[in-house]
Amino acid sequence: MMKPSPPESKKGSCIQTTASPLCPICSSEGDILYENLSDPHAQISGLWRIRNCRSCSIFWLDPRPTANEIPNLYDSYPTHRLPAETGGGGIFNNFKEGLRRGVFHRFHRYPQKKLRKLSFHVGWFLGSTGFYRRRFSRTIHWLNHKNGHCLLDVGCGNGSFLRRMKQLGWEVEGIEPDSRACDVVSQALNVPVHNMPAEEMHKLQKQFDIITLSHVIEHLVDPTFVLQSCFKLLFPGGILSIITPNAGSRGHKLFGPAWRGLEVPRHLQLFTIESLSRLLEGAGFNLLWIRSSTVFDRNIYSESRHLKKKLTDEVQITLAPDNVAALIEGKRGEEIVACAQRPS
Protein backbone atom coordinates (compact mmCIF):
# COMPACT_ATOMS: atom_id res chain seq x y z
CA MET A 1 0.00 0.00 0.00
CA MET A 2 1.29 3.45 -0.96
CA LYS A 3 2.40 5.69 1.90
CA PRO A 4 1.34 9.38 1.91
CA SER A 5 4.16 11.59 0.68
CA PRO A 6 5.47 14.38 2.95
CA PRO A 7 2.94 17.23 2.56
CA GLU A 8 4.34 20.50 1.22
CA SER A 9 2.93 23.95 0.59
CA LYS A 10 2.46 25.16 -2.97
CA LYS A 11 5.49 27.39 -2.53
CA GLY A 12 7.53 24.30 -1.69
CA SER A 13 8.16 24.80 2.02
CA CYS A 14 7.44 21.72 4.09
CA ILE A 15 4.26 21.52 6.16
CA GLN A 16 5.15 19.82 9.41
CA THR A 17 2.78 17.04 10.37
CA THR A 18 2.17 14.85 13.35
CA ALA A 19 0.73 11.33 13.39
CA SER A 20 -2.84 11.13 14.72
CA PRO A 21 -3.91 7.48 14.50
CA LEU A 22 -6.20 7.55 17.56
CA CYS A 23 -9.89 8.44 17.75
CA PRO A 24 -10.34 11.98 19.18
CA ILE A 25 -13.24 10.74 21.30
CA CYS A 26 -12.40 7.24 22.59
CA SER A 27 -8.64 7.06 21.79
CA SER A 28 -8.96 3.69 20.08
CA GLU A 29 -7.14 3.08 16.79
CA GLY A 30 -9.47 3.87 13.92
CA ASP A 31 -9.83 2.23 10.51
CA ILE A 32 -8.21 3.80 7.44
CA LEU A 33 -11.11 4.98 5.26
CA TYR A 34 -9.35 6.90 2.46
CA GLU A 35 -5.73 7.34 1.42
CA ASN A 36 -3.88 9.54 -1.07
CA LEU A 37 -6.36 12.42 -0.90
CA SER A 38 -5.21 15.83 -2.16
CA ASP A 39 -6.23 19.41 -1.29
CA PRO A 40 -9.33 20.27 -3.40
CA HIS A 41 -8.09 23.87 -3.67
CA ALA A 42 -4.55 22.70 -4.57
CA GLN A 43 -3.09 25.15 -2.06
CA ILE A 44 -1.18 22.53 -0.11
CA SER A 45 0.53 19.73 -1.97
CA GLY A 46 0.90 16.23 -0.57
CA LEU A 47 -1.36 13.23 -0.02
CA TRP A 48 -3.54 12.74 3.02
CA ARG A 49 -5.36 9.96 4.85
CA ILE A 50 -8.77 9.90 6.60
CA ARG A 51 -9.49 7.55 9.48
CA ASN A 52 -12.83 6.56 10.96
CA CYS A 53 -13.89 5.19 14.37
CA ARG A 54 -16.96 3.04 13.86
CA SER A 55 -18.04 3.05 17.50
CA CYS A 56 -17.82 6.87 17.82
CA SER A 57 -18.87 7.64 14.23
CA ILE A 58 -16.18 10.30 13.77
CA PHE A 59 -13.70 10.87 10.91
CA TRP A 60 -10.27 12.52 11.19
CA LEU A 61 -7.11 13.46 9.32
CA ASP A 62 -3.97 11.35 9.89
CA PRO A 63 -1.31 12.68 9.83
CA ARG A 64 -2.40 16.24 10.54
CA PRO A 65 -0.56 19.57 10.28
CA THR A 66 1.10 20.59 13.55
CA ALA A 67 -0.63 23.41 15.47
CA ASN A 68 1.93 26.04 14.41
CA GLU A 69 1.35 25.17 10.72
CA ILE A 70 -2.42 25.74 10.89
CA PRO A 71 -2.30 29.46 9.84
CA ASN A 72 -0.27 28.48 6.75
CA LEU A 73 -3.21 26.39 5.50
CA TYR A 74 -5.44 29.44 5.05
CA ASP A 75 -3.42 31.90 2.97
CA SER A 76 -6.17 32.27 0.39
CA TYR A 77 -9.14 30.59 2.08
CA PRO A 78 -12.44 32.06 0.80
CA THR A 79 -13.74 33.49 4.11
CA HIS A 80 -10.42 35.24 4.71
CA ARG A 81 -10.37 36.92 1.32
CA LEU A 82 -13.64 38.81 1.56
CA PRO A 83 -13.83 42.28 3.07
CA ALA A 84 -16.42 42.89 5.77
CA GLU A 85 -18.55 44.95 3.39
CA THR A 86 -20.95 42.58 1.63
CA GLY A 87 -24.20 42.86 -0.27
CA GLY A 88 -24.91 46.40 -1.44
CA GLY A 89 -27.83 48.34 -2.83
CA GLY A 90 -29.80 47.76 -5.98
CA ILE A 91 -33.31 46.51 -6.57
CA PHE A 92 -32.42 42.81 -6.22
CA ASN A 93 -30.53 43.25 -2.94
CA ASN A 94 -33.25 45.48 -1.48
CA PHE A 95 -35.89 42.95 -2.44
CA LYS A 96 -33.87 40.08 -0.97
CA GLU A 97 -33.35 42.07 2.23
CA GLY A 98 -37.10 42.60 2.41
CA LEU A 99 -37.70 38.85 2.07
CA ARG A 100 -35.13 38.19 4.78
CA ARG A 101 -36.64 40.73 7.17
CA GLY A 102 -40.08 39.32 6.51
CA VAL A 103 -38.91 35.85 7.56
CA PHE A 104 -37.08 37.21 10.62
CA HIS A 105 -40.19 39.10 11.71
CA ARG A 106 -42.66 36.30 11.11
CA PHE A 107 -40.69 33.36 12.51
CA HIS A 108 -38.19 34.93 14.92
CA ARG A 109 -40.17 37.92 16.25
CA TYR A 110 -37.67 40.63 15.25
CA PRO A 111 -39.39 44.02 15.06
CA GLN A 112 -40.35 45.36 11.65
CA LYS A 113 -38.57 48.61 10.83
CA LYS A 114 -37.52 50.48 7.70
CA LEU A 115 -38.89 47.72 5.50
CA ARG A 116 -40.03 48.05 1.93
CA LYS A 117 -43.65 47.14 2.24
CA LEU A 118 -44.12 44.95 -0.83
CA SER A 119 -40.99 42.83 -0.32
CA PHE A 120 -41.73 42.47 3.39
CA HIS A 121 -45.22 41.14 2.76
CA VAL A 122 -43.97 38.88 -0.04
CA GLY A 123 -41.28 37.64 2.38
CA TRP A 124 -43.88 37.03 5.05
CA PHE A 125 -45.87 34.96 2.54
CA LEU A 126 -42.92 33.13 0.91
CA GLY A 127 -41.49 32.27 4.32
CA SER A 128 -44.40 29.89 4.77
CA THR A 129 -43.10 27.77 1.86
CA GLY A 130 -40.13 26.64 3.95
CA PHE A 131 -37.69 27.40 1.14
CA TYR A 132 -36.81 30.93 2.27
CA ARG A 133 -37.37 30.21 5.92
CA ARG A 134 -34.73 27.46 5.95
CA ARG A 135 -32.20 29.68 4.15
CA PHE A 136 -32.70 32.89 6.08
CA SER A 137 -33.20 31.33 9.52
CA ARG A 138 -29.88 29.58 9.08
CA THR A 139 -28.14 32.95 8.54
CA ILE A 140 -29.12 33.98 12.09
CA HIS A 141 -28.53 30.54 13.69
CA TRP A 142 -32.32 30.30 14.30
CA LEU A 143 -31.98 32.86 17.13
CA ASN A 144 -35.17 34.64 18.10
CA HIS A 145 -35.52 38.24 19.17
CA LYS A 146 -34.63 38.48 22.87
CA ASN A 147 -33.19 34.96 23.01
CA GLY A 148 -30.39 36.83 24.72
CA HIS A 149 -28.43 40.05 24.74
CA CYS A 150 -24.74 39.40 24.00
CA LEU A 151 -23.33 37.02 21.41
CA LEU A 152 -19.85 35.69 20.62
CA ASP A 153 -19.10 34.33 17.14
CA VAL A 154 -16.06 32.04 17.12
CA GLY A 155 -14.20 32.19 13.79
CA CYS A 156 -16.12 35.24 12.61
CA GLY A 157 -14.24 35.43 9.25
CA ASN A 158 -15.40 38.41 7.22
CA GLY A 159 -17.90 39.47 9.89
CA SER A 160 -21.07 39.04 7.81
CA PHE A 161 -22.85 37.19 10.65
CA LEU A 162 -21.76 39.76 13.25
CA ARG A 163 -23.02 42.53 10.96
CA ARG A 164 -26.39 40.85 10.57
CA MET A 165 -26.85 40.23 14.29
CA LYS A 166 -25.75 43.75 15.22
CA GLN A 167 -28.34 45.11 12.79
CA LEU A 168 -30.94 42.96 14.58
CA GLY A 169 -30.05 44.53 17.93
CA TRP A 170 -27.55 42.09 19.43
CA GLU A 171 -24.39 43.16 21.27
CA VAL A 172 -21.78 41.17 19.35
CA GLU A 173 -18.13 40.14 19.67
CA GLY A 174 -15.96 37.89 17.51
CA ILE A 175 -12.92 35.66 17.71
CA GLU A 176 -10.79 35.31 14.60
CA PRO A 177 -7.24 33.93 14.22
CA ASP A 178 -6.58 35.95 11.04
CA SER A 179 -5.25 39.36 12.16
CA ARG A 180 -6.17 41.12 8.90
CA ALA A 181 -9.78 39.93 9.08
CA CYS A 182 -9.86 41.05 12.75
CA ASP A 183 -8.79 44.59 11.87
CA VAL A 184 -11.21 44.90 8.95
CA VAL A 185 -14.22 43.58 10.87
CA SER A 186 -13.61 45.49 14.12
CA GLN A 187 -13.16 48.78 12.24
CA ALA A 188 -16.07 48.26 9.84
CA LEU A 189 -18.54 47.20 12.54
CA ASN A 190 -17.04 48.96 15.56
CA VAL A 191 -17.26 45.79 17.64
CA PRO A 192 -14.61 43.85 19.62
CA VAL A 193 -12.92 41.12 17.57
CA HIS A 194 -10.33 39.11 19.50
CA ASN A 195 -7.33 38.02 17.46
CA MET A 196 -6.73 34.51 18.78
CA PRO A 197 -7.30 30.87 17.85
CA ALA A 198 -10.42 29.30 19.36
CA GLU A 199 -8.17 27.14 21.55
CA GLU A 200 -7.30 30.34 23.51
CA MET A 201 -10.83 31.66 23.95
CA HIS A 202 -10.88 30.54 27.60
CA LYS A 203 -8.70 33.62 28.28
CA LEU A 204 -11.65 35.97 27.67
CA GLN A 205 -12.85 37.61 30.88
CA LYS A 206 -16.54 37.76 29.99
CA GLN A 207 -19.63 35.59 29.67
CA PHE A 208 -22.18 35.51 26.86
CA ASP A 209 -25.81 34.51 26.28
CA ILE A 210 -25.03 32.89 22.92
CA ILE A 211 -21.88 31.41 21.34
CA THR A 212 -21.93 30.43 17.65
CA LEU A 213 -19.52 28.30 15.60
CA SER A 214 -20.36 28.07 11.90
CA HIS A 215 -18.07 25.76 9.93
CA VAL A 216 -15.40 26.09 12.62
CA ILE A 217 -15.39 22.95 14.81
CA GLU A 218 -14.09 20.76 11.97
CA HIS A 219 -10.99 23.00 11.72
CA LEU A 220 -10.06 22.95 15.41
CA VAL A 221 -6.93 21.33 16.79
CA ASP A 222 -8.74 20.48 20.04
CA PRO A 223 -12.54 20.58 19.63
CA THR A 224 -13.15 19.01 23.05
CA PHE A 225 -11.22 21.77 24.84
CA VAL A 226 -12.96 24.48 22.80
CA LEU A 227 -16.40 23.10 23.70
CA GLN A 228 -15.37 23.08 27.37
CA SER A 229 -14.26 26.72 26.97
CA CYS A 230 -17.61 27.59 25.38
CA PHE A 231 -19.35 26.02 28.37
CA LYS A 232 -17.39 28.23 30.81
CA LEU A 233 -17.92 31.39 28.73
CA LEU A 234 -21.71 30.94 28.57
CA PHE A 235 -23.99 32.17 31.31
CA PRO A 236 -25.97 29.33 32.93
CA GLY A 237 -28.86 28.70 30.53
CA GLY A 238 -26.79 30.12 27.63
CA ILE A 239 -26.93 28.60 24.15
CA LEU A 240 -24.21 27.12 21.92
CA SER A 241 -25.14 26.91 18.22
CA ILE A 242 -23.00 24.85 15.83
CA ILE A 243 -23.11 24.32 12.05
CA THR A 244 -20.64 21.83 10.55
CA PRO A 245 -20.39 19.46 7.55
CA ASN A 246 -22.25 16.18 8.03
CA ALA A 247 -19.97 13.18 7.51
CA GLY A 248 -23.09 11.02 7.72
CA SER A 249 -24.62 12.78 4.71
CA ARG A 250 -26.03 11.23 1.56
CA GLY A 251 -23.39 13.16 -0.42
CA HIS A 252 -20.53 11.54 1.52
CA LYS A 253 -22.04 8.12 0.88
CA LEU A 254 -22.44 8.83 -2.85
CA PHE A 255 -19.14 10.57 -3.57
CA GLY A 256 -16.83 8.86 -1.05
CA PRO A 257 -13.26 10.23 -1.30
CA ALA A 258 -14.47 12.96 -3.72
CA TRP A 259 -16.95 14.36 -1.17
CA ARG A 260 -16.40 18.11 -0.94
CA GLY A 261 -16.81 18.11 2.85
CA LEU A 262 -13.53 16.26 3.39
CA GLU A 263 -11.52 19.42 2.55
CA VAL A 264 -8.09 17.98 3.37
CA PRO A 265 -5.90 19.14 5.05
CA ARG A 266 -7.96 21.97 6.61
CA HIS A 267 -10.73 19.81 8.10
CA LEU A 268 -8.98 17.99 10.94
CA GLN A 269 -12.11 16.06 11.96
CA LEU A 270 -15.64 15.53 10.66
CA PHE A 271 -18.70 14.63 12.68
CA THR A 272 -21.96 12.77 12.29
CA ILE A 273 -25.03 13.64 14.35
CA GLU A 274 -24.10 10.84 16.73
CA SER A 275 -20.47 11.90 17.33
CA LEU A 276 -21.25 15.61 17.70
CA SER A 277 -24.02 14.78 20.17
CA ARG A 278 -21.57 12.71 22.18
CA LEU A 279 -18.94 15.47 22.21
CA LEU A 280 -21.45 18.15 23.29
CA GLU A 281 -22.90 16.02 26.07
CA GLY A 282 -19.38 15.10 27.18
CA ALA A 283 -18.63 18.81 27.60
CA GLY A 284 -21.64 19.15 29.92
CA PHE A 285 -24.23 20.58 27.51
CA ASN A 286 -27.89 19.63 27.28
CA LEU A 287 -28.80 19.03 23.65
CA LEU A 288 -31.89 21.05 22.75
CA TRP A 289 -31.95 19.81 19.16
CA ILE A 290 -29.59 18.39 16.54
CA ARG A 291 -30.47 17.53 12.96
CA SER A 292 -29.20 17.81 9.41
CA SER A 293 -29.84 20.64 6.96
CA THR A 294 -30.16 20.35 3.19
CA VAL A 295 -29.79 24.08 2.45
CA PHE A 296 -26.36 23.66 0.83
CA ASP A 297 -26.83 20.17 -0.64
CA ARG A 298 -26.86 21.46 -4.22
CA ASN A 299 -23.58 23.33 -3.76
CA ILE A 300 -21.85 20.37 -2.10
CA TYR A 301 -23.15 17.94 -4.74
CA SER A 302 -22.03 20.20 -7.56
CA GLU A 303 -18.51 20.61 -6.16
CA SER A 304 -18.25 16.91 -5.26
CA ARG A 305 -19.33 15.97 -8.78
CA HIS A 306 -16.58 18.20 -10.15
CA LEU A 307 -13.99 16.59 -7.86
CA LYS A 308 -15.18 13.11 -8.80
CA LYS A 309 -14.79 13.88 -12.50
CA LYS A 310 -11.10 14.27 -11.83
CA LEU A 311 -11.06 10.67 -10.61
CA THR A 312 -13.49 9.06 -13.07
CA ASP A 313 -15.65 10.01 -16.05
CA GLU A 314 -18.57 7.95 -14.81
CA VAL A 315 -20.58 10.33 -12.68
CA GLN A 316 -24.31 9.74 -12.98
CA ILE A 317 -25.82 11.23 -9.83
CA THR A 318 -29.00 13.23 -9.70
CA LEU A 319 -30.35 15.21 -6.81
CA ALA A 320 -33.99 15.49 -5.80
CA PRO A 321 -35.50 18.99 -5.88
CA ASP A 322 -34.62 21.01 -2.81
CA ASN A 323 -37.84 20.78 -0.82
CA VAL A 324 -38.32 17.12 -1.66
CA ALA A 325 -34.79 16.47 -0.42
CA ALA A 326 -35.61 18.28 2.83
CA LEU A 327 -38.56 15.97 3.40
CA ILE A 328 -36.81 12.69 2.68
CA GLU A 329 -33.24 13.23 3.90
CA GLY A 330 -33.74 13.05 7.67
CA LYS A 331 -30.22 12.81 9.05
CA ARG A 332 -28.63 12.78 5.59
CA GLY A 333 -28.40 16.49 4.69
CA GLU A 334 -24.97 17.99 4.03
CA GLU A 335 -24.77 20.04 7.23
CA ILE A 336 -25.33 19.26 10.89
CA VAL A 337 -27.03 22.01 12.88
CA ALA A 338 -26.96 21.70 16.65
CA CYS A 339 -28.33 23.77 19.51
CA ALA A 340 -27.04 22.97 23.01
CA GLN A 341 -27.59 24.64 26.37
CA ARG A 342 -25.42 25.13 29.44
CA PRO A 343 -27.66 23.86 32.26
CA SER A 344 -29.05 26.62 34.50
Ligand SMILES: [Zn+2]
Ligand atom coordinates in the same frame (compact mmCIF):
# COMPACT_ATOMS: atom_id res chain seq x y z
ZN1 LIG B 1 -13.82 6.32 18.94
